[in-house]
Amino acid sequence: MNVSFRAGRYLVALLWSWSLPAFIGAVVGFLFATWQVLEVLKASDELLFDALDASITRVAESCAIPPDPPDLLSPPVSVTGQRLNPGQPTHSPPVAGAGGETG
Numbered sequence: 001m002n003v004s005f006r007a008g009r010y011l012v013a014l015l016w017s018w019s020l021p022a023f024i025g026a027v028v029g030f031l032f033a034t035w036q037v038l039e040v041l042k043a044s045d046e047l048l049f050d051a052l053d054a055s056i057t058r059v060a061e062s063c064a065i066p067p068d069p070p071d072l073l074s075p076p077v078s079v080t081g082q083r084l085n086p087g088q089p090t091h092s093p094p095v096a097g098a099g100g101e102t103g
Helices: 002-063
Strands: none
Touching: none
């Protein structure tokens, strides 16, 4: 029984000798990891806002109305698909590329 008592004392002394440095190391590691996570979040937050600003700007520019829209209107098309231009008979077939339905 005397041997087991010495072994128990040895194990307690061994536990005390490594538990304090392990605890301090865990606390320092946790603080360092937390600081790194906050730095990464801060950097990704700036990148996210930059990306969102750029995409919103592109969408706004693509949806903007030009100052002078082109005056290129398609000629009117009748219900049957025939063009109705002055001076042209109503029975003439539509011309491809001239606007309207070509079938």
